[in-house]
Amino acid sequence: MADQQQSVHIDIDAEQHMRYWSKTLHVHPVDLRAAVDAVGPGLEDVRRYLKRLTSGQPVG
Template sequence: MTDDKRNVGSPDRDRINLGEDYEVQYWSKELRITPEKLRSVVEAVGPSVKAVREHLGA
């Protein structure tokens, strides 16, 4: 399921959605890791940005 671009509510920056290419690109750049590493970390600790950052030591 893709995001509805017409729904302009506040963004959910607490979770990483690997189903959206633009989110994978954004978080890979933000966390300075490859998309493959991002996917691996999210699979290990879940989609919580906090958990991903803690896992990476960021």
């Protein structure tokens, strides 16, 4: 399953993707864009980044 999710990419230039993934991941579009900028568009990478961000763990 993780392999399938990693093949999913978030297209931050597509408004529909931003709305969908912001709602699905329960984050503001600005935070979603920052996550994609930081780790790339892979869904699992973005999820891990956002989880660390909200847990207070260092993200760098």
